[in-house]
Amino acid sequence: MNQPSDLTGKVAFISGVSRGLGLGFARALAAAGCDLIVTSRTVESLDTIVAEATALGRKCLPLALDVRDHASIKSAAKAALEAFPTIDILVNNAGCNARKPALEVTWDDWNMVLETNLRGSFFLSQALAPSMIAQGRGKIIMIGSVTCVAGYAGLAPYGASRGGIKQLTMSLASDWGPHGINVNCLAPGWFRTDQNKVLYDDPQWVEYLCERIPLGRPGRPGDLEGMLLFLASSASDYVTGQTFLVDGGISVGQTRATVKK
Numbered sequence: 001m002n003q004p005s006d007l008t009g010k011v012a013f014i015s016g017v018s019r020g021l022g023l024g025f026a027r028a029l030a031a032a033g034c035d036l037i038v039t040s041r042t043v044e045s046l047d048t049i050v051a052e053a054t055a056l057g058r059k060c061l062p063l064a065l066d067v068r069d070h071a072s073i074k075s076a077a078k079a080a081l082e083a084f085p086t087i088d089i090l091v092n093n094a095g096c097n098a099r100k101p102a103l104e105v106t107w108d109d110w111n112m113v114l115e116t117n118l119r120g121s122f123f124l125s126q127a128l129a130p131s132m133i134a135q136g137r138g139k140i141i142m143i144g145s146v147t148c149v150a151g152y153a154g155l156a157p158y159g160a161s162r163g164g165i166k167q168l169t170m171s172l173a174s175d176w177g178p179h180g181i182n183v184n185c186l187a188p189g190w191f192r193t194d195q196n197k198v199l200y201d202d203p204q205w206v207e208y209l210c211e212r213i214p215l216g217r218p219g220r221p222g223d224l225e226g227m228l229l230f231l232a233s234s235a236s237d238y239v240t241g242q243t244f245l246v247d248g249g250i251s252v253g254q255t256r257a258t259v260k261k
Helices: 020-031 043-055 070-083 107-135 156-179 194-200 201-213 220-234
Strands: 012-013 035-040 059-064 089-092 138-143 181-188 243-247
Touching: 012 020, 012 220, 020 035, 020 043, 020 089, 020 220, 035 043, 043 059, 043 089, 059 070, 059 089, 070 107, 070 138, 089 220, 107 156, 107 181, 138 220, 156 243, 194 201, 201 243, 220 243
Parallel strands: 012 035, 012 089, 035 059, 089 138, 138 181, 181 243
Antiparallel strands: none
16 A cells, blocks of 8 residues: 555646745655646746656646636646546645735735735636546645735735635635545745745844744745645545644744743
């Protein structure tokens, strides 16, 4: 019997794979045995993961996908289902941010973030769910954030989108659970990505952040792999509708106040 983290023979569709956490998710799933469908707005940006997955002996289909475009979602889903008879795992990773004070957020900022992070995740799930329903099983992994449960200044659209992802996870789990589909949310804490690089380039900000994380450091890409593989595997067959924070404990609201005796 395969171990739960052994995903040999499974097929995973991951959005937003050209860099950052999405690239890490694709690498982890390929290492666990998955064949991959990887997407980005430009196919050329997927060359690295295609080469790495192929070197591991995995099939890897790169597709152009803009999750803000419904036609692009439907086209990518169609191409994926033509290439693979079944898709076992969907990782809704594609996302963006508009980091600015709430009074400076524009109409276009709001639409860009909500359409990418929330609407895109819903309609990509909707496009692939019928094939999972037909086979009677599937794992849909939403990618949220600590902002699913905590508010941060300068992140109003982003926080709204991630809070929506938490609620969407529960709704889709209820809709599709009777068909054998598990829908859960992996919610990272503070990990360095291209979106927040400017923050991590400031040593004082990093020190400020680490003081508020009980485990004392920001996240590293490998910190997410265990939860990703759990949610993608048979180990989570009786888990659905849940949001799993992988955040070093920052969501508990720790402060380092000295207790006077």
